[in-house]
Amino acid sequence: MTATSEPLVSMQGLKKHFDVSPPWLNRMLERKPRLHLRAVDGLDLEIPRGTTFSLVGESGCGKSTVARLVVGLYAPTAGSIRFEGTDLTDRPAGDPPAIRRRMQMIFQDPYASLNPRWRVRDIIAEPLKCFGMLPDRASEDREVGRLLELVGMNSQDGEKYPHEFSGGQRQRISIARAISSKPDFLVCDEPTSALDVSVQAQILNLMKELQRELGLTYLFISHDLAVVHFMSDFIGVMYLGRIVETGPARQVFANPQHPYTRLLLDTIPDITMARRDREPVAGEVPNPIDPPPGCAFHPRCPFSDARCRSELPELRNAPSGARTACHAVAEGRLADGPVRAVPSTPAQMPT
Amino acid sequence: MKQSGPLLEVRDLSVVFDTRRGPLTAVDRISFDLSPGEILGVVGESGAGKSLTGTAITGLLERPGRIGGGEIRFEGNRIDNLPPEQMRRLRGRRIGAIFQDPLTSLNPLFTVGRQLVETIQTHLDLGREQARQRALELLAEVGIPAPEKRIDHYPHQFSGGMRQRVVIALALCANPKLVIADEPTTALDVSIQAQILAVLKKLCREHGAAVILVTHDMGVIAETADRVAVMYSGRIAEIGPAAQVVKAPRHPYTEGLMGSIPVIGTGADRLTQIEGSMPRLTDIPAGCAFHPRCPCARADCAAVRPEPRPVGDGKVACVLYDGGGI
Amino acid sequence: MSADAPSRFAVLLDSDFVYSFRKSRVTLIATLVTVSIIMAALLAPWIAPHDPFDVATLSLLDSELPPAWAEGGDPHFLLGTDNQGRDVLSAILYGSRISLAVGFVSVFFALVAGVAVGLISGYFGGLVDAIFMRIADVMLSFPTILVALLVSGIVRGALPREMHENAALAVLVFAIAITTWVQYARTVRGSTMVERGQEYVLAARLVGRSSASIIFRHILPNVMGPVLVIATINLAMAILIEATLSFLGVGMPPTNPSLGTLIRVGNEYLFSGIWWVVIFPSLTLVVLVLAVNLMGDWLRDALNPKLR
Numbered sequence: 014m015t016a017t018s019e020p021l022v023s024m025q026g027l028k029k030h031f032d033v034s035p036p037w038l039n040r041m042l043e044r045k046p047r048l049h050l051r052a053v054d055g056l057d058l059e060i061p062r063g064t065t066f067s068l069v070g071e072s073g074c075g076k077s078t079v080a081r082l083v084v085g086l087y088a089p090t091a092g093s094i095r096f097e098g099t100d101l102t103d104r105p106a107g108d109p110p111a112i113r114r115r116m117q118m119i120f121q122d123p124y125a126s127l128n129p130r131w132r133v134r135d136i137i138a139e140p141l142k143c144f145g146m147l148p149d150r151a152s153e154d155r156e157v158g159r160l161l162e163l164v165g166m167n168s169q170d171g172e173k174y175p176h177e178f179s180g181g182q183r184q185r186i187s188i189a190r191a192i193s194s195k196p197d198f199l200v201c202d203e204p205t206s207a208l209d210v211s212v213q214a215q216i217l218n219l220m221k222e223l224q225r226e227l228g229l230t231y232l233f234i235s236h237d238l239a240v241v242h243f244m245s246d247f248i249g250v251m252y253l254g255r256i257v258e259t260g261p262a263r264q265v266f267a268n269p270q271h272p273y274t275r276l277l278l279d280t281i282p283d284i285t286m287a288r289r290d291r292e293p294v295a296g297e298v299p300n301p302i303d304p305p306p307g308c309a310f311h312p313r314c315p316f317s318d319a320r321c322r323s324e325l326p327e328l329r330n331a332p333s334g335a336r337t338a339c340h341a342v343a344e345g346r347l348a349d350g351p352v353r354a355v356p357s358t359p360a361q362m363p364t
Numbered sequence: 365m366k367q368s369g370p371l372l373e374v375r376d377l378s379v380v381f382d383t384r385r386g387p388l389t390a391v392d393r394i395s396f397d398l399s400p401g402e403i404l405g406v407v408g409e410s411g412a413g414k415s416l417t418g419t420a421i422t423g424l425l426e427r428p429g430r431i432g433g434g435e436i437r438f439e440g441n442r443i444d445n446l447p448p449e450q451m452r453r454l455r456g457r458r459i460g461a462i463f464q465d466p467l468t469s470l471n472p473l474f475t476v477g478r479q480l481v482e483t484i485q486t487h488l489d490l491g492r493e494q495a496r497q498r499a500l501e502l503l504a505e506v507g508i509p510a511p512e513k514r515i516d517h518y519p520h521q522f523s524g525g526m527r528q529r530v531v532i533a534l535a536l537c538a539n540p541k542l543v544i545a546d547e548p549t550t551a552l553d554v555s556i557q558a559q560i561l562a563v564l565k566k567l568c569r570e571h572g573a574a575v576i577l578v579t580h581d582m583g584v585i586a587e588t589a590d591r592v593a594v595m596y597s598g599r600i601a602e603i604g605p606a607a608q609v610v611k612a613p614r615h616p617y618t619e620g621l622m623g624s625i626p627v628i629g630t631g632a633d634r635l636t637q638i639e640g641s642m643p644r645l646t647d648i649p650a651g652c653a654f655h656p657r658c659p660c661a662r663a664d665c666a667a668v669r670p671e672p673r674p675v676g677d678g679k680v681a682c683v684l685y686d687g688g689g690i
Numbered sequence: 691m692s693a694d695a696p697s698r699f700a701v702l703l704d705s706d707f708v709y710s711f712r713k714s715r716v717t718l719i720a721t722l723v724t725v726s727i728i729m730a731a732l733l734a735p736w737i738a739p740h741d742p743f744d745v746a747t748l749s750l751l752d753s754e755l756p757p758a759w760a761e762g763g764d765p766h767f768l769l770g771t772d773n774q775g776r777d778v779l780s781a782i783l784y785g786s787r788i789s790l791a792v793g794f795v796s797v798f799f800a801l802v803a804g805v806a807v808g809l810i811s812g813y814f815g816g817l818v819d820a821i822f823m824r825i826a827d828v829m830l831s832f833p834t835i836l837v838a839l840l841v842s843g844i845v846r847g848a849l850p851r852e853m854h855e856n857a858a859l860a861v862l863v864f865a866i867a868i869t870t871w872v873q874y875a876r877t878v879r880g881s882t883m884v885e886r887g888q889e890y891v892l893a894a895r896l897v898g899r900s901s902a903s904i905i906f907r908h909i910l911p912n913v914m915g916p917v918l919v920i921a922t923i924n925l926a927m928a929i930l931i932e933a934t935l936s937f938l939g940v941g942m943p944p945t946n947p948s949l950g951t952l953i954r955v956g957n958e959y960l961f962s963g964i965w966w967v968v969i970f971p972s973l974t975l976v977v978l979v980l981a982v983n984l985m986g987d988w989l990r991d992a993l994n995p996k997l998r
Contacts, residue, residue, distance in 0.1 A: 071553040084896055107898025118896055126889035130911040136890075143897035179641045180410075190893065209409035209580060209642075214624030214635035221634070236553065243626035243635065266628060280558040282583025284610055284625060297523050297556060384709055 019098060020059035021198055021230045022083065022116075027056040027092035029078050033302060050302050052078040054254035056092070057328070060247070062197075065224070065231040067241040067262070069277070070251035071298050076234045079251075080202045083232060084118050096198070107143075114144045117191040121203040123183035127175040133186055134171030137161070140194040160189040164219060181212035185219065192223065202234045217243060238281050242266055250274045253301055253309040256328065260335025268333040270342045272314045308340065316341040370397035371541055371574050372421070373437040377444075379416045379425065379598075380432030381645070388645040391416050392598040393434065395672070400541065403568065403575040405589030405606065407582060409621075411642055413598035418544045418578045420444070422461050423451040438542065457487045460535030460573070462564075464547040466527035469534065470519040476503075476530045477515035480537065487538035502533040505570075506563050525556035532564060539571055546578045561588050582625055586610045591678075594618045597643060597653035599669075604678015614680045617654045652682070660684060710992045720984035727978050731786035738780035739766065743945070748775045754959075757966050770966040773959065778967060781952055782974050788948035789975070792859065793929040796866035797921050800928075803867065804874025805917060809905050811875065812882025823879070826872045834869040838931055841865040842940045855943045862941055866928045873920050881913040915993045922986035926979045933975055949975045 034040060034047040053075040060066040068076040081087045083094060085106035093102045096112055107113050117140065120126035127136050137157045140146075147153045158168030164185040175183055184204065191199055201220070205213040217240065223229060235241050241248055242262065249259040250273060258271040269275045296313035299305055308326050311317035320340050331337040341347045379391035391413040398404050408414040419425050421436055423446065436444040443454065455461070463469050471479055480499035484490060490498060496515075503511035506529040519527055528548060535543055545564060549557040565588055568575050577589055585592050585606060593603040594615065602615040613619045623636030640657045643649060649656055655665035665683055672679035673686060702708060711717055730737065741747060752775035756763045763770065769778040807826075811819040829837070845861045846854055885891060886909065894904050929949075935941035936950030937957075944955055949971050956968030 071555065081892075086892055086895060106892075106895040110898050113896065113898060118893065120889035120893065122889055126893060128890040128908055128912070139894065139899075140897040143899055181641050187893075194897065210582065211409060211621055211624045211638045212641060214626075214637040215639075217626070218634055218637055238554075239626040239628050242628045243632075276555060278628070280555040281628070282554070282558070282581065282587045284583050284586040284622070284627065295559065297525055298553070384713075 018062065021062040021097060022060040022232065023095045024056055024058050024079075024083070025093045025095075027053055027079070027082060027094065028090045029053040029075075029082055029087055030090045048302055051254050051304070052301065053082065053089075056254075056256060058249055058256065058259065060198075060230055060232060062230055063224075063228055064246040065233050065244050067233040067235060067245040067248045068251055068256075069235055069238060069241045069248060071236060071277075073253075073298055073301055074251040075254040075301075076236075076251050077202055080118070080200045080232065080234050084116055084200055085113065110144055114140070114146075114194045115196045116198040116200065117194060117196040118200045118202065119184075119187055119191050119204045122207050123180045123187060124207075126187050127183055129175055131174075132171065133161075133173055133175065133178075136175070136186060137171065137190045137193055140190060144194050146194065156193070157189075160193055161186075163192075163223075164189045165215075179212075180208055181215055184208060184212075184216050188216075188219065188223070192227065192229075195227075196229070198230045198232070200232045200234070203236070204233075205240060206235065206237065213240070220244070238277055250277065253299065253304050255309070255338065257310065257339065258331075258335055258337045259328065260331075260333070264334045268335075270331045270333055270335060270337040270347070271310075271339045272316055272341070272347070273310050276313070308338075314341075316346055318346075369440070371400045371402075371439060372398040372576075374398075374417075374421070374434070375437075376434035377417070377420060377436060378432035378434055379413065379420050380430055382428045382430070385646075387432065389432065389648075390429070390598050390645055391420065392648075394593075394595075394598075394600045395434075396593055396600065396603055398542070398574050398576065401569070401572050401574055403565070403577060403588055403590045405585035405592040406576060406578045406595060407580065407585050407592060408595035409580060409642055411597075411645070412595040414578045414580075414595045415546050416598075417595070418461075418546050418576055421542075421576070422455055422459060422544050423448070424455075424461075456483070457538045458541050460538070460540040460543040462528075462531050462535050462543065462545040462548045464550050466524065466531045466551075467519065469531045470527065472519050475516050475518055476522070480515075480530075480534060483534055483537045498537075499533075502536065503530070505567060506530070506533045506536075507559070508533075524552055525560060528552065528560050529563060532560075532567065536567055536571055536573070540573055543568060543573050543575045544578070545575055547580070548577070549584060550579070550581070557584070558587075564588070582610065582622065594621070597648050598645075599653060600672060600679075600681060601654065602678065602680045602682075603672070604676060604680075608676055608678055612676075614675050614678075614685065615654075615682050616658050616660045616684070620657075620659075707992055711988070714988055716984055717988040720981040720988075723977060723981040724985060727786055727974070727981070728790060730783055731790050734780075734783040734787050738777075738783045739768070740777040740780045742776045742781045742784055750775050754964055756964075760966075769970045772956070772967045773964075778970050781947065782949070782971050785947050785949045785952045785971060786974060786978070788859070788942055788946065789929050789932055789950070789978075792862050792866065792932040792942075792948065793925050796863045796870070796928045796932075797925050799863060799867040800871040800924065801874055801917065801921055804871035805878050805910075805913075807871065808875040808878025808880075809882050809909065809913075812879035813886055813901065813905055813909065815883070819879070822875065826875055829869065829872045832869075834927075834931060835934055837869045838865040838935055839938070839940060841868055842935060846940070855945065858942050858946070862932055862935060865935070866931050869931070870924050870928065873924065874917055877916050877920060878913050881916065882909055885909045885912050919986055919990040919993060922989055923983060926982040926986065929975070929982070930979055949978075 029052050031050040031052055033050045035045050039045055056079060068079055070076050078087065082089050085101065085104055089102060093100060095101065096116060099112055101112065134157050137160055138153050141153055141156060147156060157171050161168050161170055166182065166185055178186065205216050208216060224231060233244050245262040247260065248262045248265050249256045250271065252273050258265060258274045265274065269278055299309065299312065305312050307322045307324055311321040314321065326338040326340045328336045328338045329343050331342055375395050376393045377391060378389060378393055381388045381390055394417065406414045406417060420431055425431065431444050435442055443451065477496065477499055480502065481492065481495045484495040484498050500511050500515060503515060508514050508526060508529055522530060548564065549560050552560060561584060579585060589606045591604060592606050592609040594601045594609060596617050602609060602613065602618045609618060613622050620636060620638040624638060626635055638657050643653065651666040651668055652670050655661040658665065662683060670681045670683050670686060672681045675685045752767065752771050753773050755767050755771040757770045758765050758768045767777050771777055807822050811822045842861050842865045849857055891904060891908055894908055932941060932948060933950030933953065936948050937954045939954065942948040942951045944951055947955065952971035953968055956971060960968050
């Protein structure tokens with residue numbers, strides 16, 4: 014990435030380890046060791062202003078943990094998080110208000126992200142109130158009405174309760190709440206994975222429109238490569254707490270380097286029905302409490318050798334323009350492996 | 365039992381929920397056939413009635429839901445009005461079921477081996493040792509590594525994907541002729557999903573079982589199904605060969621649905637979207653249920669519910685094709 | 691709100707909740723019975739035919755009269771009189787007053803304490819949670835009546851004798867509340883731990899809401915459903931515990947009797963054939979507790995989405 018200006022958000026050596034040890038008494042009596050789940054294990058990334066950076070990976074790869082670390086819902090075990098150069102590493106969510114106002118979040122489950130006992134109006138006005146952005150209730154009402162219309166709903170809908178709306182409408186309400194404090198940066202944690210495809214299309218289109226109109230920067234978390242392809246300027250592919258491949262989305266999709274990226278691209282169901290009888294890749298994601306030594310992907314990797322089993326690969330510049338953490342790619346061992354090419358997409362060029 | 369002819373015939377099947385404000389029709393007069401060995405994908409968005417269709421066929425509808433009309437024939441015999449005891453026997457031996465959450469299909473207190481052996485012995489006349497042998501074969505067939513060791517493990521010792529493989533083995537114990545798989549891969553990661561679909565496809569082919577694959581995922585359908593039924597508001601909007609429905613959808617709803625799926629390799633800046641959302645059961649519009657959201661709606665769409673008409677190799681329920689097709 | 695939108699009351703009347711209430715005949719009757727007993731108890735000073743505590747109106751000539759319909763009964767004393775000539779019906783009305791007061795007040799204190807502990811324990815977790823829950827474990831491992839006996843014994847021992855009668859009500863409330871708050875705490879703790887992880891709570895944290903504000907504005911309204919069920923069932927239980935304590939002689943004094951005290955006093959005359967003094971207060975207690983319990987059962991089912 015050769016961003017000329019300062020990135021809006023940057024993370025350096027970010028780690029989050031969860032203590033999943035058995036209770037003290039069991040540890041003492043049964044001589045069980047302390048256990049740590051390394052959800053995020055050393056992550057560097059920079060998100061340029063006005064772009065969408067997507068983190069993609071299978072469940073348990075740590076992508077949602079990154080989302081929560083960035084907004085301060087989790088405290089990192091190590092590393093740093095900066096927003097416009099301000100260090101937010103040890104600040105909890107909502108603090109300092111002047112900066113946290115500018116970074117909000119859209120959640121995955123539209124049924125859990127809205128308090129069922131609150132009117133929609135109060136839900137959307139919550140950030141306005143908490144950040145003290147408007148002087149009185151009347152201007153708050155006007156703003157809530159404006160926001161509702163901005164996300165494609167009726168300004169009268171504010172008087173209703175969440176249960177009166179469908180999943181897609183609830184997600185619009187959730188978006189209205191997220192943009193009410195006029196943020197620059199939105200963390201979107203699987204915002205459409207609980208929605209039907211036709212509703213997903215509505216929400217993704219809306220998010221793109223809002224990004225254009227409001228100049229938003231997105232950190233977009235998803236397991237769905239097709240959705241990520243549609244949304245992103247940059248992507249990072251995560252596997253067991255680390256980024257294995259990152260770069261401009263166009264390059265990564267057109268010329269995936271890391272074997273895991275290729276696996277992911279190869280396994281997504283293909284509605285063009287071109288590859289119906291291909292052999293699926295075997296293997297499952299290992300337990301993140303006890304990850305394999307060396308490159309965590311080596312047990313599933315067709316290109317692994319002795320070095321992969323012992324030495325952790327670092328992210329290095331790959332010839333494709335992306336950065337890849339893979340010994341095989343670095344040594345050029347992949348040259349005659351199958352490379353699944355995908356037509357590039359001019360519309361996805363980052364500006 | 366006829367040798368040729370469909371394995372399963374569904375005629376004008378309705379599923380109704382009795383509520384205090386009167387009955388709600390969740391599945392509304394749907395008809396389709398299933399040939400032996402065929403994989404029929406039933407696809408639709410949440411609330412379209414796709415799962416209920418599967419549940420009605422297995423006879424597992426629970427109050428206040430019930431079959432409100434129509435017929436289900438399995439191997440030529442009506443099964444929609446069978447007494448529960450007979451239906452239960454049929455369900456184990458001739459019709460297998462696979463559900464979304466493998467944990468609900470497995471008893472956490474017993475080893476998978478015990479559950480397999482018991483199921484096999486209930487339906488087939490085999491001794492304990494033979495049944496265990498059969499269970500081992502099945503586990504190997506569904507691709508569980510080291511089955512001799514795994515057979516004595518409990519469900520929680522398996523990963524999600526491996527559990528779903530066990531459930532497939534359990535469903536195929538008695539060599540059923542029909543397997544109803546309700547969102548079998550929804551809870552799994554994509555790479556695992558592909559594995560499970562491959563196993564399902566391979567085994568059903570080898571065992572000669574037909575499959576009704578209920579899913580919301582067009583990708584799964586495109587990968588797996590021979591024919592597809594697209595459901596909307598409890599009705600079949602379009603049914604036909606997978607290639608036709610996926611690549612050249614005829615019904616405006618199917619067309620919109622396909623267009624709304626992001627595809628890698630296309631450079632669109634905007635996805636096609638169907639405005640609005642599927643109506644709730646309490647206010648399904650008159651006429652064609654899709655007409656308020658339909659870009660091709662005409663005046664008569666609000667008045668008459670279109671019947672499925674043959675179009676190409678399939679059937680489409682839309683006034684656009686009422687003139688005898690294109 | 692626009693004029694054509696149905697009012698909140700109309701929406702409530704049309705809800706599944708009210709519908710399930712109206713459809714359940716048992717619940718309707720139970721509610722009717724409970725409300726009648728509560729009303730009668732509240733209005734005791736006005737509707738009771740006699741004042742059982744006004745010694746001036748008592749006459750030994752009227753003592754041990756059987757109910758009005760039995761032989762030798764007096765129409766002035768519908769349910770008969772006790773050995774001091776006190777009207778049993780009036781005593782029941784006044785006694786229910788005490789019983790219900792102890793029930794409601796102890797439920798109130800147990801609820802407030804239990805919900806507060808549950809919210810704090812569930813939301814903050816860690817050491818606070820561990821301490822509170824071990825205390826709760828200890829409370830749960832003693833039979834309720836035993837703890838109540840113990841507490842009332844200790845308080846009685848600590849207070850001078852002449853204060854016992856005045857303090858009886860407070861002691862009962864304290865004893866019952868201290869043994870029942872655990873149920874609220876455990877339930878609320880569980881629900882709070884679930885709600886704490888819900889995305890709407892995360893959203894509130896993102897805008898910098900304080901923990902106290904999140905607990906009160908977001909979590910509390912969402913954990914109150916099960917609490918209402920426990921409160922209803924505990925009301926019946928509190929009335930029973932009070933009756934038991936009073937029956938054992940560590941509750942309300944005979945000069946200011948609750949239903950339990952009436953049963954204890956009446957019990958002594960049972961074998962001399964004066965059955966009405968014990969039977970009618972007992973019946974009232976049984977009917978009241980049963981009715982409240984039935985309401986609690988219905989409430990539990992109505993609030994349980996799985997049973998809909």
